[in-house]
Amino acid sequence: MKFAHMADCHLGGWREPKLKELNNKSFCYVIDYCVKEKIDFVLIAGDLFNTALPDMESLQVCIKQLKKLKDNNIPVYFIAGSHDFSPSGKTMLSIIEDAGLGFNVAKGEVVENKLKLKFTIDEKTKVKITGIIGKRGGLDVQYYQELLREDLEKEEGYKIFMFHCALNEFKPKGFENIEGMNVSYFPKFFDYYAGGHVHVLQKNSLEAYPNIIYPGPVFPNSFSELEKLKHGSFAMVENNEVKHIPVKFHETLSYRIDCDNKSVEQVKQELKEITNTDLSDCIVTIKLKGTLSSGKPSDINFTEIMNNLLEKKAFVVLKNTSQLQSKDFEEIKIKSENVEDVESAVIKEHLDQQAFGQEFTQKIMQALSTEKQEGEKSADFEKRVIEDVEKMINN
Amino acid sequence: MKGIIISGDFENICIRKKSSTFIELGELMIAENNKGKVLLQVFNLAFGSQLSQQQLEFISGLKIEESNDLKLMDQNLRNYNLAFAKSLLFIENDVARACKTLPGFFSEVREVRSEDLKFLSKPENALCLGDLRSGSQVLDFPLFVDGKKVFSHHVLISGTTGRGKSVLMNNILWGVLWDDYCGLLVLDPHDEYYGKAKFGLKNHPNARRKLVYYSQNNVPIGERTLKINIKLLKPKHFQGVVYWSDAQSQALQSYYKEHKEEWIESIVLEKPLQVSFHEATLSVLKRIILNLLNLSVVENKIQCKGVFDLTVGETTIKDITNDLKNKKTVIINTNNFNSQVELLIGSIISHELFSESKENNDTTISIVLEEAPRVLGKSVLEKGNNIFATIAREGRKFNIGLTAITQLPSLIPREILANLNTKILLGTELKQERQALIESAAQDLSKDDRNIASLDKGEAIITSTFTKFAIPVKIPFFSEEMKKEEKINKNFEEMT
Numbered sequence: 001m002k003f004a005h006m007a008d009c010h011l012g013g014w015r016e017p018k019l020k021e022l023n024n025k026s027f028c029y030v031i032d033y034c035v036k037e038k039i040d041f042v043l044i045a046g047d048l049f050n051t052a053l054p055d056m057e058s059l060q061v062c063i064k065q066l067k068k069l070k071d072n073n074i075p076v077y078f079i080a081g082s083h084d085f086s087p088s089g090k091t092m093l094s095i096i097e098d099a100g101l102g103f104n105v106a107k108g109e110v111v112e113n114k115l116k117l118k119f120t121i122d123e124k125t126k127v128k129i130t131g132i133i134g135k136r137g138g139l140d141v142q143y144y145q146e147l148l149r150e151d152l153e154k155e156e157g158y159k160i161f162m163f164h165c166a167l168n169e170f171k172p173k174g175f176e177n178i179e180g181m182n183v184s185y186f187p188k189f190f191d192y193y194a195g196g197h198v199h200v201l202q203k204n205s206l207e208a209y210p211n212i213i214y215p216g217p218v219f220p221n222s223f224s225e226l227e228k229l230k231h232g233s234f235a236m237v238e239n240n241e242v243k244h245i246p247v248k249f250h251e252t253l254s255y256r257i258d259c260d261n262k263s264v265e266q267v268k269q270e271l272k273e274i275t276n277t278d279l280s281d282c283i284v285t286i287k288l289k290g291t292l293s294s295g296k297p298s299d300i301n302f303t304e305i306m307n308n309l310l311e312k313k314a315f316v317v318l319k320n321t322s323q324l325q326s327k328d329f330e331e332i333k334i335k336s337e338n339v340e341d342v343e344s345a346v347i348k349e350h351l352d353q354q355a356f357g358q359e360f361t362q363k364i365m366q367a368l369s370t371e372k373q374e375g376e377k378s379a380d381f382e383k384r385v386i387e388d389v390e391k392m393i394n395n
Numbered sequence: 396m397k398g399i400i401i402s403g404d405f406e407n408i409c410i411r412k413k414s415s416t417f418i419e420l421g422e423l424m425i426a427e428n429n430k431g432k433v434l435l436q437v438f439n440l441a442f443g444s445q446l447s448q449q450q451l452e453f454i455s456g457l458k459i460e461e462s463n464d465l466k467l468m469d470q471n472l473r474n475y476n477l478a479f480a481k482s483l484l485f486i487e488n489d490v491a492r493a494c495k496t497l498p499g500f501f502s503e504v505r506e507v508r509s510e511d512l513k514f515l516s517k518p519e520n521a522l523c524l525g526d527l528r529s530g531s532q533v534l535d536f537p538l539f540v541d542g543k544k545v546f547s548h549h550v551l552i553s554g555t556t557g558r559g560k561s562v563l564m565n566n567i568l569w570g571v572l573w574d575d576y577c578g579l580l581v582l583d584p585h586d587e588y589y590g591k592a593k594f595g596l597k598n599h600p601n602a603r604r605k606l607v608y609y610s611q612n613n614v615p616i617g618e619r620t621l622k623i624n625i626k627l628l629k630p631k632h633f634q635g636v637v638y639w640s641d642a643q644s645q646a647l648q649s650y651y652k653e654h655k656e657e658w659i660e661s662i663v664l665e666k667p668l669q670v671s672f673h674e675a676t677l678s679v680l681k682r683i684i685l686n687l688l689n690l691s692v693v694e695n696k697i698q699c700k701g702v703f704d705l706t707v708g709e710t711t712i713k714d715i716t717n718d719l720k721n722k723k724t725v726i727i728n729t730n731n732f733n734s735q736v737e738l739l740i741g742s743i744i745s746h747e748l749f750s751e752s753k754e755n756n757d758t759t760i761s762i763v764l765e766e767a768p769r770v771l772g773k774s775v776l777e778k779g780n781n782i783f784a785t786i787a788r789e790g791r792k793f794n795i796g797l798t799a800i801t802q803l804p805s806l807i808p809r810e811i812l813a814n815l816n817t818k819i820l821l822g823t824e825l826k827q828e829r830q831a832l833i834e835s836a837a838q839d840l841s842k843d844d845r846n847i848a849s850l851d852k853g854e855a856i857i858t859s860t861f862t863k864f865a866i867p868v869k870i871p872f873f874s875e876e877m878k879k880e881e882k883i884n885k886n887f888e889e890m891t
Contacts, residue, residue, distance in 0.1 A: 145603070145617060168714060169620050169707050176713040184614040204707055206620050207612060 004034045005378075006234035007196025008217035010083065012058035013050035016177050018220075018316045019283075020189035024061040026219035026232045026247045031065040031244070035072045037236070040125045044102070044136050045196030046081025046134045046164030047213075052091040052370070054084075058094060066101040077120060079131040081164040081196055087367055088388040098309070105162060106133045119155065125251060127158045134164025134197050137344055137362040138179035141165075144231040145185070152187040154312065163189040165199045167212065171205050179344075183209055197247045199225055201233055201244045201395050206209045213242055223320050227254040228287050249316045252283040259288050259324055264295035279314040287319070288324040396503045397424055398478065406842065410434060410478040410760065411590060418478045419530030420461045421846045421856075421867050423507040426498035431487035432511060433498045434864070435480035437530070438842040457765060480504075480841055483864040489513040491863050509536050510792050514863070519543070520576040522567065524819065525868035529668065531851065534750040534871040543576045544861050545817045546761035550798040553832060554662050556822025559853045560800055561587055563819065564763070565595070565873040567798075568724060571607060572599045577759040579798075580721030580748070582741045584765050586730040591615060594874065596726070607718050610728040611702055613716035621727065622708030625688060625699075626656040627809060632743045635770060635781020636735055637687065643680050646672045660705070663690060665698055702740070704838060716748050720758045738770060745782045745810070756794035762786065767799035768806035776808060805831035817859035821852035838865040 009027050034042055049058065069076055080093050093191040096102045107130075108117040119128040130152065132143050152159075165182035175198065186193060188208040194215075195202075201216040215235035220226040232247035257270050267288065274286070288297075302319055309317045347361050367388040376384075397416045403409040408426075410420050422437045442449060449850040458465045469475055482494040493515040498504075507529055515527075515538065522542030526655055527534045528675060554560050568588055571579055589608045590597050596606055597615070609621040630647045633639070639647060647662075649670045664685055665677070685691065688699030706777060718725050727738040727744075745762055752760065762783070770783040783797060788811070790796050799815060801807070805827050812871040823829050829847050833840045836858040840847070843865065847856060853872070858865040 139630055149616070166712070169622055171710040173626075173709045173712075176710045178719060182614075182619040184620065185617050206707075207614075351405075 001158070002037065002039045002126065002238045002332060003041045003043060003046070003125075003127075004030065004037075004039050004234055004236055005045065005192075005194045005215050006030055006218055007045035007194075007215055008081070008199055008221065009044070009096070009119055010047055010050040010217065010219075010221045011062055011133045013083075013221050014315065020058075022249060023219040023221075024058060025249060026063055028061065029247055029249075030175050030218055030234050033067060034074060035068060037076060038072075039236075041122050041127070042076045043129070043160065043162060043194045044076060044078035045131070045162050045194045046079050047083045047196060048078060048081070049084040049092055050221075052084050052086035052093075053376075054092055062103065063096070063099075065236045066096060067108070068087050068246070070101055073124075075122060075124075077105045077160075077162070078102050078105065078124070078135040079106040079162045079164055079196075082134040085133055085135055086370075086388070087363055087392055088384070089382065105129045105371070111148060113146070115143055115146050116146045117152060119159075127157060127159070127160060129160045129162065131160075131162025131194070132164075136366055138165070138181070139359055139375060141181055146180060147185070147187065148186040153189050158192075159190040160192045160194055161186060162194045162196075166198045167195070169206065170202055170212065171198070171213075172200055172202075183212070186235045187191045191240065199229065199387060200388075203244070204358040206391045211240070211242060213237075215244065218247060223287075223318055225284060226283060226318065227287065230254075250281055250283045252285065253277065253279065254285045254287070256287045256289065258290050259292055260290035261293045262290070264291050267292070268300060268305075271300070272308075275308055279309060279312045281313065281315050284309055284314045284317045285320070290324065292324070292326045294327075297321055297324045319367050360392070364389065367392060396505050398504045400426055400498055400500065400502050400504060401477070406481055408480045408482065408498070409770060410435075410437075410480060414475060414478040414590075416478065418730065418871050419532075419847050421528070422478075422530035422532075423761050423867070424480060424504045425507050425511050426502050426504045428496070428499045428502060430496070431485055432509070433482050433494055434481050434484040434486060434491070434511070435498075436864075436867075437478045437480045439479040441477045441479070442446075443475050445473045452487055460731070472800050473490065477594065479766070483878070484514075486511065486514060487782075507534070509534065509733075512536060515539075515866075520574060522570050522574075524563075524567070525750045525855065525870040528854060528867040528869040530867075531854070532689075536886075538857070538866055540576065540817070540857070540861055542571065543759045545575050545859065546579075546794045546798065547759045547794050548816035549787060549796045549814055550761070550822070551767075551796065551804065551812070551815040551818045552800045553804045553818065553823060553828070555824055556857075557852065558821040558823075558850070559855070560802075560821060561585075562853065562873045563759075563821070563855065563870045564588065564798075564800065566870060568596055569873070572596065572601045574754065575722045577607075577761060578722050579761050579763060580715070580719055580744060581724065581726045581763040582729050582737060582765065583726050584729045584734075584737060585765055586610075587730045589615075589618075589726050600713070603721050607715075607725045608728065609715075609726070611731050612817060621702050621711070621740075622704045623702055623711050623740070624708040625703045625705060627712050628659055628703075628743065629659075629746070631782075632739065632746055634742065635775065635779060635783070635785065636739045636742055637683060638778050640676075642672065642676045643683075646676055646680055659684060659688070660697060663692055664695060673750045687739065689736075706719050710742060711746050712856075715744055716751055719748065719760045720751070720755075722758055734769060743780050744785060749782060749786055749790070749793070752790075752793040752795045759794050759796070761796045761798045763798040763800070765800050767797075767801045768803055771797075771799060771808075771811055772806040773808050774806070784811065787814050791816075802828070804828055804835075807831075809835060817857065817861065820847055820850070820856045820858065822852070822854065823847055836865065840865055 014023050059139055076078050084091055084093055105120040108115050117130045119130050121128050145277050166178050167183050168180035170181050171180050185207050193212040198214055199217045200214050202214040204212045213235050216233035218228045219232035230252040233244050236243050236245050255274055259267050306317045347358050397402050397411040398412040401409050401411045420437055424435045426433045426435055449556045453507055475866055484491045486492040517539045518541040520541050520543040521539040523537050523539050527536040552560050589595050598765045608618040614620050624705045630651050649668050650658040650662050688703040692696045697705055715725050770781055786795055787797055820832055829844055838858050854867050855868050855870055857868055
């Protein structure tokens with residue numbers, strides 16, 4: 001038996017056109033690899049798309065690739081992740097399922113106020129697959145808290161559990177502030193735990209929980225991920241042997257410049273030195289950090305510097321100056337670069353002044369933060385948002 | 396009326412008991428004078444008689460040898476009981492202050508009533524420690540202390556086995572879970588608080604939100620497997636856990652300096668050092684580390700068999716300190732560990748907690764230590780300082796305290812014992828232990844030796860810089876009937 005496990009494709013996630021295209025290209029590469037290797041099935045553990053209703057271009061790429069898998073008799077099993085989940089249930093994932101291009105395995109029923117999950121059985125291999133969707137702000141924990149585990153654990157045969165959340169025991173250093181779940185919430189004795197959400201490559205196990213795998217994102221989804229991961233990846237599983245397969249089209253070169261006590265001229269000089277490296281076809285990331293001894297960040301002509309780097313045939317150049325400051329602005333401290341974290345912190349801070357809880361607030365915010373999609377009429381968009389919110393209020 | 400005051404002095408007020416009433420050791424009583432009320436506590440009881448000892452012996456002889464029906468005329472006038480009490484407080488218009496006066500001669504003494512104790516109002520961050528007790532009679536008067544203050548200034552819970560230390564701790568932990576004023580770290584060597592197979596803290600309505608439980612094996616659903624990444628360890632964490640020789644200690648520091656967070660791996664894999672050490676020193680170092688951390692080396696690769704791991708648990712310590720700062724109760728089941736591993740885990744967390752509290756001490760945090768003399772004992776501290784002793788001495792400045800539990804307080808140095816500002820004394824038979832407690836109490840307990848010795852199961856005396864007097868309490872039983880579970884709303888939308 002041979003299957004592929006990918007997660008966090010985040011199709012449509014990048015705004016930068018070249019990286020957006022590269023993201024799509026990485027996804028296509030994984031699917032083509034699966035077809036070439038004639039694998040039995042594909043698992044997508046959440047966040048196939050970056051939003052519940054993705055842009056047409058990403059959608060087109062995705063549908064084409066999923067069709068390719070279908071034509072080659074390779075079924076796709078997926079769960080919704082924190083990005084492509086929608087409280088109304090109106091997501092592109094449900095359309096994919098309706099079109100017969102994939103199976104949502106996060107299905108269950110309520111039995112005596114508990115959640116009973118159903119297995120989806122792969123016809124060819126008889127592998128039994130189930131899972132739980134991921135939701136923002138760790139709101140999926142309730143499903144785990146009320147999960148009926150006994151039947152799942154007793155079920156015979158090769159079993160796969162799909163999840164989309166961070167696991168506290170395996171959180172890497174630097175992920176301390178990410179909301180995580182304890183492994184003990186999972187049903188025991190599955191053969192493979194297919195994870196997503198945390199963009200890391202991990203292969204772990206704990207007592208009664210073998211093969212807890214994070215495949216990494218198919219393509220890095222942010223500046224810091226490009227710095228850290230350099231390229232995308234997925235997991236290939238053959239006879240229970242797990243291998244992380246890299247998805248790499250370009251070298252990623254990351255530069256970090258410590259600007260503490262340096263003048264603008266000194267920083268410019270250091271930036272200039274980057275051009276001495278062979279940057280051909282490379283993704284270049286430059287992070288500037290610290291407090292300048294004189295001058296302001298705006299005194300550095302980044303456009304010119306980036307153009308110079310592109311002239312050196314760099315594939316794409318990205319800069320991050322969020323932690324660069326001049327002495328005049330030293331008192332400004334950025335606590336978090338992540339919008340969701342800031343939102344969560346604000347909600348928590350004002351919880352006692354609200355009539356409703358954190359979960360409800362986050363759900364409402366999530367529903368209201370949805371964007372009008374390409375081709376969607378304003379009236380339809382308005383109607384969709386109202387319906388989503390109404391549904392939540394009535395529940 | 397229980398009796399009248401007949402003689403004595405300020406510290407030793409003699410009361411003649413009314414024959415029809417009942418007075419016990421430790422009983423609280425009220426004597427009034429024209430200005431207010433004096434709160435008294437009985438510390439001794441004696442027989443009194445108008446007859447001489449010779450006459451008493453003669454009469455008793457007649458009763459034994461001749462006629463059992465023999466009765467004395469005006470028996471209650473001739474033979475009686477005397478109670479000896481000390482003045483605790485002077486109460487004037489529901490305000491209590493130190494007593495500096497005597498109650499009136501022949502003034503009546505009566506039992507204490509709830510209305511006399513209005514000065515014991517419910518403080519901010521109220522933590523209930525039990526019901527007020529007068530002798531063995533439990534009053535319908537819950538006693539609260541300010542949990543935030545009490546925890547940051549250290550707590551000692553002392554008593555012989557079976558007198559209720561665990562029940563008290565269970566009640567305290569349960570009480571803390573209702574509120575949001577402090578974080579508690581509990582190193583639980585007997586796995587008795589969470590309630591894995593019985594009623595326990597897991598049943599608290601706030602448990603999901605406020606209780607975090609770590610265990611190495613058989614982890615209950617939703618709780619966390621204890622794994623600590625060895626990269627998180629630092630040489631200072633071993634202070635008070637392993638007693639290194641000077642050479643070993645220097646080698647340890649050299650490894651840390653050269654190999655940074657990979658220092659443990661470097662020791663175990665015998666990586667070279669720039670500074671040379673004797674082979675035997677390094678070999679002992681390696682052996683101790685391998686044993687303590689339950690590691691082994693196979694084909695020059697480290698295999699982890701216990702809590703300490705090479706790949707997982709990278710955020711465990713930070714997660715614990717964050718939870719404590721978020722005012723949660725973190726229980727670590729150390730049941731499966733030997734004492735040294737348990738102390739090492741406690742030491743790692745306490746070191747990091749203490750360092751963080753020095754930077755930011757907004758939240759009060761207390762570390763609950765069972766069998767405290769293991770880390771705070773004189774013999775232990777003679778070998779070298781450890782983080783727990785440091786916290787005992789300096790912690791309150793940084794809002795971090797200890798809750799030390801022991802049956803042998805005399806093993807703790809006097810200086811540290813005196814720093815534990817709230818002491819909850821349960822029944823203690825050993826004179827030596829009572830003496831250590833009396834000498835370090837926040838109030839004068841010099842006359843309470845007998846009182847402490849006579850404390851029954853669940854009876855305690857609370858002496859604290861945050862209470863106006865040493866307060867006798869009865870600790871309620873910890874059971875399911877007393878702590879009812881709350882229903883939680885469930886919602887399964889999007890999964891069905």
